[in-house]
Amino acid sequence: MKTTRHTFLLTLAIAVLALPAMAAPKKKVLNLFCWSEYVPDSVIKGFTKETGIKVNVENYASNEEMLSKLLVAGSKYDLIQPSEYTIEALAKANKLETLDLSRIPNFKNIGAPFKSLPHDPDNKFSVPWMTGSVGIVINTRKVKDEIKGYADVFSGKYKNRIVVLDDNREMVSWALATLGLGVNDITSENLAKVKPILQGWIPQIKVYNSDSPKTPLANGDVDLGIVWSGEAAILIKEHGEKFKYVLPENAHMFIDSLAIPKGAPNADAAHQFIDYILRPEVSKIISENFPYTNPNMEARKLLPEAQLKNTASYPAGDPKLDTFKDIGKVTKEIDKLVTDLKNK
């Protein structure tokens, strides 16, 4: 009797100890930390179906939010989706894993203009996801003048009819462009020159919105906007000729990319995911959902004519545009400048 009971307890103990291991036969996971509204569900489902890797998605709304959480949460994430200047900052601080391009054969699909850019000259840390520009979108029913650049938007004629990205660095870069300066020429001297320009601009702005600047344009609350090209592309796609996209002089582009943070627990799965989304047929799905400029040349071949003709997604002549560089602590000065001016 006693032995039976001992055996029983022993079996029970083994069962209890073995249970978690049996119940969860090392299921592979990928912790993806990405922009909200940027990774289609069907792409994630397709990846899980093919590889059996479960994808845990967490979203953010800005590079800065991502950085904050990444720095606090440490090595919780396997794959992040930073833009170019954030990649540069993270690489500088040694916070990114080096990619093994031999495990990402589809990297060859990325077009030459989107490789070896200043933020990652040796393509060591990042693979482009989508790219786009920042430009001017116009409601042609309301705005009859020709709008060529930022100065035309803020001529004073469209006071209270303008939406802009809620992004201090963007605003400073537009003011720099009207001075003929580069988007990265951010010095205290230049900021002093930018100040009176922004001082004239800010009272004319009706809405600041980075998440969905297309909403006030579509609702008729504003007639002009300085927005992400993808937002303009959606407006053009849905409203046709009513909206027009203008790429101003000295415009700049952004490269949203995938990168693996240092110490990522599932770097293998992350490599697999990167290679998966670089397949032309997968990349096409991303383009269909989010009509930014696809850096994947093979995927572009699969896109419908209408999308390739959308000038917000694919500006004529594929102009070579500047990208933001990491500016470190000067961010604080920019923030101060714009907060001050908005407060006046």
Next chain:
Amino acid sequence: MQTPLALLQPAHGAARRPGFIGWLLIAPLIAWLVAFVVIPALILLVYSFCQRDELGELVFSFSLENYWRVFGYVHDESGAFAWDPTYLQIFGRSLGCAGLTTILCVLIGYPVAWTLGRAPDSRRNLLLTLVMIPFWTSFLIRTYAWIIILSENGLLNGLLQYSRLISEPFPMLYTPGAVIVGLVYSYLPFMILPIYGSVEKLDNSIVEAALDLGAGPLQAFLNVILPLTRPGVLAGILLVFIPAMGMFAISDLMGGKRVPLIGNVIQDQFSGQARDWPFGSALGMSVVVLFSIAFWLGTRRQPES
């Protein structure tokens, strides 16, 4: 329904120290407060004396610089102190905005609460449910509904144009007025419910006595009804004023984020572009201190019974 403030008042000085069972019963509340209020507040306090580095990580170097910045003393280029009241002005604007919201909530909420409290039992539950129905929908969805109503191609402008009251769409969304509308809409139930609690407890014979003894309706209201429902009004004011002060989603979505409020500025320090956690913490601590003072002012000198 007891109001939060009424709960704070010792009943006729008969307050006893809670016994063992009492402590056991409030232990979950204390644990919750310690874990989610006290500890985070202490972390904020420590952060507020730190600095940020190039990438935005915390540097533990004790300094009062963040507080100087909140209160308007900043170093200019030469290193000397200069006066720059940017953040004080933002504080002031937020106070004004929250104050206006609170006043409107009292003016709209009091009559509603009075009607609710005096309604016959059969109808009262239905009316109370109507006050609470908005909570069944997510706050963000309700705010987006306001965008659809107020935008220039929206429902209200459409209605006004259709009825020929206006010929051109009238800009309503993305104005300071829209922010106040959004705030009053969101917080009105928090004013109605505590006042209702006071009104319901009000003994009708006292009001009748006042009227019998020759008080006019206005006098009866000012001298009898208002003092007796005061705890409800004060609780409502605290419940509306404090969250309205920190709210940033409404000024973002309905105000177009044009003028910064303190909630926007703090949010920007944590997850926005500024990414200056220490400065955000200093702003946050300043708000906490401000609220503590407001709470103290609101709760002291209560009538003894």
